[in-house]
Amino acid sequence: MKTSPTSLRSAVFALVCVSGFAVSSAHGQKQLMPNARQDFPAGSHPRALAFDGSNIWVTNDDSINTVTKLRASDGAILGTFPVGSNPLDIVFDGTNIWVSNFYGDSVTELRASDGALLGTFPVDGPLGLAFDGTNILVANFDQFTITKLRASDGANQGTFPVGRYPAYLVVVGGNLWLTNFDTASAQEVRLSDGAILRTVGVGQIPQGIAFDGKNIWVANVGEATLTVLSARDGSFVRSVPTSGLPYRLAKLGSNMWATYYGNATVGVFRIQDGGHKRDVMVGNTPYGIISDGSSIWVANNGSGTVTKISFGQ
Numbered sequence: 001m002k003t004s005p006t007s008l009r010s011a012v013f014a015l016v017c018v019s020g021f022a023v024s025s026a027h028g029q030k031q032l033m034p035n036a037r038q039d040f041p042a043g044s045h046p047r048a049l050a051f052d053g054s055n056i057w058v059t060n061d062d063s064i065n066t067v068t069k070l071r072a073s074d075g076a077i078l079g080t081f082p083v084g085s086n087p088l089d090i091v092f093d094g095t096n097i098w099v100s101n102f103y104g105d106s107v108t109e110l111r112a113s114d115g116a117l118l119g120t121f122p123v124d125g126p127l128g129l130a131f132d133g134t135n136i137l138v139a140n141f142d143q144f145t146i147t148k149l150r151a152s153d154g155a156n157q158g159t160f161p162v163g164r165y166p167a168y169l170v171v172v173g174g175n176l177w178l179t180n181f182d183t184a185s186a187q188e189v190r191l192s193d194g195a196i197l198r199t200v201g202v203g204q205i206p207q208g209i210a211f212d213g214k215n216i217w218v219a220n221v222g223e224a225t226l227t228v229l230s231a232r233d234g235s236f237v238r239s240v241p242t243s244g245l246p247y248r249l250a251k252l253g254s255n256m257w258a259t260y261y262g263n264a265t266v267g268v269f270r271i272q273d274g275g276h277k278r279d280v281m282v283g284n285t286p287y288g289i290i291s292d293g294s295s296i297w298v299a300n301n302g303s304g305t306v307t308k309i310s311f312g313q
Contacts, residue, residue, distance in 0.1 A: 036310035039283060039303075040075035043068040046299040046306055048248075048288040050090040050097060052112045056290070056297050057097050058306055059087040067099055069115060072292050075308060081115035083108040089168070091129040091136065093151045098136050100126035107138055109154060121154040123147050128168035130176065132191055137176055139166040146176065146189065160194025163187055168248070170209045170216070172231050177216050179206035186218050186227075188234060200234045202227040208248035210256065212271045217256055219246035226258065228274060240274040242267050252291040259286040259298060266298055266309075282307040 043060040046068070050057040055078060058068045065085055069078045084101025087108075091098050096118060097110040107126055109118040127141040135157060138147040144164055148157040163180030166187075170177050175197065176189045184204050188197045203220025206227070210217045215237055218227040226240040226249075244260025244267065251257070255277065258267045264284050268277045283300025286307075290297050296309040 037280075037282075038075060038308045038310070039300075039305045040070060040308065041077070041304060042070060042299070042306040043080060044304050045301050046288070046304065047087070047301055048089045049290040049297055049299050049306070050092045051290055051292045051297070052092045052097065055112075056292070056306065057090055057092070057112075058288075058299055059083070059090050059099060061086055061088060061301075065101075065104075067097070067110065067115070070306065072295075072297075072308075075306075079115045081110055081117075083110070084120065088127050089129045091131050093131045093136065096151075098129055098131075098151075100129050100138060102126060102141070107136065107149060107154075119154045121149055121156070123149075128166070128178070130169035130171050132171045132176070135191075137169055137171070137191075139169055139178060141165055141167065141181070146178070146194065148191075148194075158194065160189070162189060162196065163199065167207050168209050170211050172211050172216070177209055177211070177231075179209050179218055181205060181207070184220075184222075186216065186229065186234075198234045200229055200236075202229070203239070208246065208258070210249035210251055212251050212256060215271075217249055219249050219258055221245045221247055221261055226256070226269065226274070238274050240269060240276070243276070243279055247287060248289045250289040250291045250296060252293075252296055257289055257291075257296055259289045261285070261287070264300075266296070280309060282309075 042058045046058045047061045048059045056070045060066045083099045084104030086103040087099045089100045099108045125142040126138045128139040130137045136149040147159045165181035167179045167181045202218045203225045204222030208219035216229040228237040244263040246258040247261040265279045282298045284302030287301045288299035298307040
């Protein structure tokens with residue numbers, strides 16, 4: 001049975017009271033204003049981001065149920081397009097945009113060139129999305145499964161079990177890594193047949209996950225840490241303390257960036273050793289984060305904006 005809106009928000013969205021952490025910045029942590037920060041309107045309650053090579057796509061959750069397309073060069077809004085109920089994540093497959101609609105129990109496909117609706121495909125409580133070069137991978141949060149949709153036509157290629165409450169996904173080679181919200185773990189799954197290759201303990205309430213070219217990074221929103229694991233064998237590399245509750249992650253150059261749930265900052269960490277370089281001010285309640293190759297973009301859910309940070313490293 002589908003998790004109710006009330007219980008889902010208690011589990012996924014209302015994270016500020018988790019493990020006794022407050023949402024204010026840790027005492028003594030410096031917060032640096034970027035050299036070139038720009039804020040652009042992006043619809044109400046922006047949440048997740050995708051980059052199509054020229055444009056930034058932003059989901060607007062709650063009752064808005066749209067996706068906004070912004071030109072990356074100047075932040076101009078190029079269009080706003082309806083999708084399903086409660087769009088929580090978004091991914092680009094090289095040609096088209098895919099959106100997970102949690103309460104709509106579906107994934108929407110939009111043509112990236114003009115936002116035209118290409119299809120709506122049934123799943124069950126979708127949260128995180130990823131693209132493996134052929135298929136769209138969908139985390140069915142309250143069904144404890146991953147569904148594989150063929151990107152060429154949306155055909156369901158199978159659903160396979162994973163851990164409890166799979167949240168976000170990243171593809172590494174021929175495998176999929178995912179976070180399990182309820183069990184403080186990350187899993188590696190073989191894409192060809194859905195076999196679970198390993199389950200690795202991480203921090204409390206893991207959310208975002210990213211690959212730095214060598215290691216897997218996990219954002220543990222329940223304990224204000226990042227866990228770094230070897231992508232080769234899942235072995236523990238290090239735990240990195242953060243000054244806020246880390247939610248989503250993005251790599252740019254030699255750094256890993258993390259949004260801080262409930263704060264108005266993002267953290268920047270050296271990939272080489274996990275060292276904390278700086279915190280950067282953005283809008284209120286930053287959720288999604290993505291790199292366009294030279295800048296960082298942040299979805300500020302509480303401000304109705306996206307922030308573009310253009311000083312690179």
